[in-house]
Amino acid sequence: MDQHTLDLPLYEALAGRITALVDDGVLRPGMRTASVRTFAAQHGVSLTTALQAYRLLEDRGVLEARPKSGFYVTHRPHRQRALPTASQPPQRATPVAVSNPVFSVLAYAGDPSYAPLGCALPSAGLLAAERLDRHLARCARVHGRAYNVYANPHGDAELRAQISARGLRLGHAVSPDGILITNGCTEALNIALSVTCKPGDTVAIESPTYFGLLQVLEARGLRALELPTDPASGIDVASLDKALGMRRVAACLLASSFNNPLGTRTDDARKAAIIRVLTRHGVPLIEDDIYGDISFGDDRPRPFAAIGPKADIILCSSFSKTIAPGYRIGWLAANRRHDEILAAKFALSLSGAALPQKAMADFLKSGGYDAHLRRIRKLFADNIDRMRRTVDRSFPKETRMTDPKGGFVLWLELPPEFDADALYTRAIRERICFVPGGLFTATSAYRNCLRLSCSHDWDARIERSVERLGELAHELLA
Template sequence: MDQRTPSPPLYETLAAGVTTLIDNGLLRPGMRARSVRAFAAQHGVSLTTAVQAYRLLEDRGVLEARPKSGFYVTQRSHRQRELPTASQPPQRASTVAVSNPVFSVLSYAGDPSYAPLGCAIPSAGLLAAERLDRHLARCARVHGRHYNIYADPHGDAELRGQISARALRLGHAVPPEGVLITNGCTEALNIALSVTTRPGDTVAIESPTYFGLLQVLEARGLRALELPTDPTSGVDVKALDKALGKRRVAACLLASSFNNPLGSRIDDARKVAIIRVLTRYRVPLIEDDIYGDISFGDDRPRPFAAISPTADIILCSSFSKTIAPGYRIGWLAANRRHDEILAAKFALSLSGAALPQKAMADFLKSGGYDAHLRRIRKVFADNIDRMRRVVDRSFPRDTRMTDPKGGFVLWLELPDGFDSDTLYQRAIRERICFVPGGLFTAGRGYRNCLRLSCSHDWDARVERSVARLGELAHELLA
């Protein structure tokens, strides 16, 4: 990454030392690591620093804590790659112009004759497409004419009830009347930005960030203020505070969990700290929770709106990553600005298509969503693990990669000077698609990075294609 922090924090260096002991076989899988206290004494550091190092190793799956027993080396068989460096984007707002390159990549990403490492869209076979289609067919048979109308602009009442009930399970108390159904998360984000910003305003975002979000900013004439972001723990709160102190920012737009492309997860304490800063500067938060349900652990992370129910937050999400991107069903939940939000929905699309909403409500009511989520989470976690192994054995030695605990994308960082655009041109010639890093910023960074999608069924073609990308990367660096 050509935007990097000068030197890693002490706990990172200590954690890297433990990883080296494991790589060199001095600490083997299953062995007990030193106690945190002994580790702190050995390195002459505070207990807090030692705990931070062990937490990091736990997050990376290198150590596991066993109750009342201590920390043990996990049974992973592959070498632990370094994580990408925390980003350090320029501290100024930029105009956004990503649409042309994005359209070009998307034209290949959607073409099945290219190996599917580009689009972050699960294959229909993995999602509940067939079951949902049966609900749609039934709804069309039973209610067809009744639903061939301009629907309530708020969306199907039953669907809103289902979404509200699921939110409550996470501690987010939003009544059905507080939920607005949208055409995917993209429309929710557009509505949220339309009620919080005016053209020319600045919006604070993670860096790197999802290119579709940059396209939305571009289309709305908004400027992007990119924030330093850690690949594991998300946005840097101090940097956010400093940035907001320097200039007027109209809104802050963050992923609630497992952001695209880093897969970082902001823990509850950091979420509280972020909200505190935003509240102090009176900056509304737009949170994109589209990947929240794809958590590999048992603890589905809570959105900001659940953690700080009275703060100025607009939650945006959809079923595009878990059930059906083609149905275009998303939603927005806010605790203020209801009239403006409804007016914006009217202006954008009048109302959503009624029948797919009814089918989705029926599907959720039928009760299989949680079992379905458990199944796809396992598939995505396995895909990520397999992809990491292939990257590990095929890519140049200095390649860093993320180790996400949710979602289905991997972010790779190659040495400075590596050009992922050139890799992309060569890969496209060989019918392999991925997304070069430059698309994830409004600035000029991340040219040495790339995103691989692990959202499709794992097969020999996917495995071969990742290995081939590794070979091409070796050739480019030679």
């Protein structure tokens, strides 16, 4: 115990010990602490002193008192790490070649024997798959014969109506006829790129960006123009304007909210500025809104399409991150290019599976989706908080990390000399999977970065795996 602690009143010194346990993650948000009587006995102090310590912790926001239940650890902010630096990618269009290393990582990410820090896919038990399965079983029993057909290429009419109604809440007025049901968000993005680009064209993207988007660009023979991106606010609008003035760009592909891997939330003013720049240069926007419903705040971010309803925008999303990834139900909404989009869908997959779409429509009509979202938002927010606390106490002090306000991924930036690929190699030997930063770019950047997924139930195995990554990172830097 240092001299400063010895000079404090006893109750304040005891409060400091509890605060240290919370900061170090020993006492976690939501945990019940020892009763005042037990705490007094453990530390050999009077009940009055113990109660003074707990009241001080309550005043500081470390603990909260619950009537007839006791004291609990609050979801208080932990020690703040610096955010990763804003990216500065080279201002040139780059061929994309990420598929081979991505497939290698995904092979480990999908193996349950590896700690699940790699794949940004929630475990089935956290989502609403069981409820959706019950709707599917009922639909099969009651409507099975009627839905055992090729579906309308547009998709189930009731499902499109439900998606349209949810869009109206955000100010996105799109009719059910303007919505196309797709096989996941990936098909939606492929269709959007097919009607805006041809092989060899350039697409402007965030940097870093989700490696799945890079794979889509690679498969379509497109080049990537990576834009400077700030982890707190999004792409640099002036850089976008300058880039579009220097070269032909066929489309701009951006995340609406909580981009993967940065978790960035771009505010409405910046979104409006981006739309103005794209409109002036005649460049269509393809937006990926797959994480929009997983917002930790009181409000769900509005997509670009709601802010610029007359602009040339194609919105792509799905229920894979919130309800059931195995159902592969996504959608696309656009106010232009309707005939081209429908033809592209027909050529790509003709139509989606009819019965799962009917089950999803029934699930949304039942009114359970919003309650489900409230539950998983809290769960993912808690996971992010626990992951950040564990990184904070385990990784080298120079480590920077994002502070996402939605989604379930965390981006870490270590010193420039750090080799995330070397960390990955060592981690795989110990059956820990994460994604090295180099997969989130078409350039040679982010070799000192990594992404951690927070999409599974937090448990001792995950915590220990993150701690072990921190130990390995210390060794590599040493």
